[in-house]
Amino acid sequence: MKYMYLVAVHVVHLVMSRSTYDVQTDRKYDVCGFTVSQSSKENFKTEWINSDSLIAKFKFEIYDRNMKPMIYSKANETFLPLEWSVTLGHEAKGNLYTSWMIDNWLYSFGLLDARTLTNITIQLISTSSSCQIIFGENETVQSITTALHTLPVKTWREYDKKRKNIKTYWCFYSAYPRITESAWYTAKIYFGFAIRMFGYRCCYKTRTELFECTDESGSRLNQYQLMPYYVGMVFFCFFPIMLMKCSARSMKSGSKIRTTKQKSYQNLDLDDKYIYLQKRSPVSVASLFLGICGLGFKHPVAATRIRRIIFVLGLPLFVYLEILMYYIGWPELAPALVKNKIPFGFTSILGGLSESRSLFLPTFGGPFIALFLYFVAGIALLVIPVDHGSHIEMGLPSDNGAYSSLLSINVATIEKLSSKRCLNRKGYHKIYCVLRSNVFMLINPKFWSFTICYQIMRFQRSFSFFNDQCNFHIWPICIVLLPLYILVCFVEFCLVIIYYGLPMISFLFICVRGYTLSLHRYFTQKHCVLTAIFMFITTILYLYYLFMCCIIILASFTFLTCIIFFVYLSVVIFPNYSFTFVYSFFMLLFFVYRIGSEIEHDYSQLLHKTIKAAKYIGEIQEDVNYAMTESGSEFVNIEMLSKDPKERRVRERRQLPGIPKKLFEFVSRKYRPLHICIFLSVLQIALMSFLISASIVFVSQYVRPMRTDESSEILHVLSVLLITILPNLIHSFFTEKINPKVRKLKIRQTVIEFYQLEL
Secondary structure, eight states: OHHHHHHHHHHHHHHHHHHHHHHHHHHHTOOOOEEEOHHHHHHHHHHHHHHTOSEEEEEEEEEOTTSOBOOEEEOSSBOSTTEEEEEEEETTTBOSGGGSOTTHHHHTTTGGGTTEEEEEEEEEEESOSSOOEEETSHHHHHHHHHHHTTSSTHHHHHHOTTOOSEEEEEEEEEEOTTOTTSHHHHHHHHHOOOOOSEEEEEEEEOTTSOEEEEEOGGGGGSHHHHHHHHHHHHHHHTHHHHHHHHHHHHHHTSOOOOOGGGHHHHTSOSOTTEEEOOSSOSSOHHHHHHTTTTHHHHOHHHHHHHHHHHHHHHTTHHHHHHHHHHHHHOTTHHHHHHHTTOOOGGGGGGGOTTTTTTTSOGGGTSHHHHHHHHHHHHIIIIISSSOHHHHHHTTSOOSSOOOSSGGGOOHHHHHHHHTSOOSSOOHHHHHHHHHHHHHHHHTOHHHHHHHHHHHHHHHHHHHHHHHHHOSSOOHHHHHHHHHHHHHHHHHHHHHHHHHHHOHHHHHHHHHHHHHHHHHHHHTTTSOHHHHHHHHHHHHHHHHHHHHHHHHHHHHHHHHHHHHHHHHHHHHHHSHHHHHHHHHHHHHHHHHHHHHHHHHHHHHHHHHHHHHHHHHHHHTOOTTOOEEEOTTSSOEEEHHHHTSSHHHHSOEEETTEEEEEHHHHHHHHHHHSOHHHHHHHHHHHHHHHHHHHHHHHHHHHHHHTTSOHHHHHHHHHHHHHHHHHTHHHHHHHHHOOOOOHHHHHHHHHHHHHHHHHHHO
16 A cells, blocks of 8 residues: 555656646747837837938847846747848839848948948837747747837838838848758759848738738849849850950960970060060050069069969959958858858858858868868969960860861861951960850851751761662661751750850860870870879869869859849939949049050050151161260261161061060160059059048948938039049149150150160
8 A cells, every 4th residue: 555655646746747847838838929118119210210211120139027138049940030120012012122132231332221220229028028939930920020010110101102002021031941952952052053042031911900921932033133143154154265365465474485395386486575566555454464563574484373373362252252241241141041051152161161061062071171172273283284275275176177066166167157267376365266266156147057058968978878888778767867867956056056155165175175185195105003093183183173163253253243233223223322432433443444544555655656766767868877865965876776787677577567675675664664654553543542432431421310312412512523523633643744746756866875775
């Protein structure tokens, strides 16, 4: 009996404890009711009316009835749960603001926040201290939205009484539902597809006085989300043309790289000591940058390696800027996304190195390890080879060889069908010409007539071959196989459009083929086992480097197009506020371009006048046998200048006149010293940048609390002042006034002095 009594007591105790736990659990998971503190209502009303805002962003502080902070949690899809927004939208058309990316203000540099109320704190007071707050769950969201609806947002409706069927949207940040189950999620992780996995979840009051919360998952496929990515894809596909053009210009910004294996390639110019009058100026900003400020002429191999190092390290420049933008502008976003396992590209690095491994490029160890391996592969593959352009050139089709498909047309045929010169080019310049000609070839009607004739001719040849080999008639077989052949031709046409119309596709094929052929040629006489191992490792590194280059370039162009798109959107939506800032920035860019263009124009004119002076001195009559120097006390015999004409006469190359480089450098040092020219140009740009920045910052800070109309008037006056007065005033102050006739005579005298010093 004693044992039975103890068992009964134990059972009763368990039942009582279980009942108590159930009651506590039910009480613990009670839905919280909320009210907004009176101080928050008054503060929100004052700020809303004074700022004349269209959107408000605020942050919650949650207290119980004793004004003690309460503990809260969130659902799996919700991030940054305390940050909410409120805006209005049409009942049928929806809300424009929630269809944008949540970080649109970062890409527009705050211009889309022109009429956004920020830095507002709202105190939510819970009606119960024992309830649990779970942000993102419907019950908690309903309670919070009901409390927020007591805020005086109706003042916005009074702002425009003509608007009907207007709803108030209370929004918070949330990941789109079931994103991990979609193919977009995999594409985002492994290939950096730019579709967003997160956005707004908004609640609004229905006609039945209840709040309905909907996910804005449909906005991830609208034009605001995908348009920047599509434009970035277009720039990405045509990027190799620009890259090869810059590479070709960089090779012209220095002396030829002379190696024993490339004498026929490097010795094309027999008169490297002369400079010729060409379309481009002998001195330009691009040539100074690509030539490493003259290092390319003294040490061309070192300059080439420095350019490649800069390319490898600088290619992810916009990736760095994007990471820096989020680190400075919104440092809480990336860690919150990484914590919620939402992929965010290279910016996931801000959420932690180990935490971001599975969210972007997990095959290569995450974004940080992938970038590190990119640097290692880039330095090994680009910096070590002496002439990387010749390796890639080997991947081009032959100049006049036979071809068995439309995908392997020789260079001579490409030149004929595109009407652009490709032959007699070397290195990067030839690759650039071929990639450019491929695109022009597709828009030429002669190319399509050529492809049709080629397909018919190939079918006739195949028919003749099989007819000669077989002892029976093959007409029935040809009739049966004709639809299949037409299908093959159609597929080939599609591949031709992709291969020739997208330079990135053809460039990747050329790079892989050229690098493979160059490795095979280099290791032909080597040990077979070591050759196989080294070629395998090098091929893997090269393929990885090309893959990472594509990911980085696509991410960079997507970042740039997002900036352009949302800045343009800010000008369209808020023109009174955004136009001046955007136009001032473009005006500054135009000022920089104008300074650079004038540098090129000045040196081009200086070369032209020097050539004319050299021609004049060479063709001068014998009776004019003296010339006065600048000092006025010495005379120079002109006949002395005609000695050794092979060294001093004006040469011509392709009917373009040229003079010795030493002569042009001598004249440039006297009339247009390069270091002084660069210093004055940088000084003008710095002064102009300071004046524009200081004026805009001062005026924007001064007029920010005012009405929008008044601020726009002040900013428009400032824009007129900036556009019409400041650039011309600064440029006129730093520009030297020159008499053309006097400059011509002085240049002639300087040429005579140069030849006298040579004698």
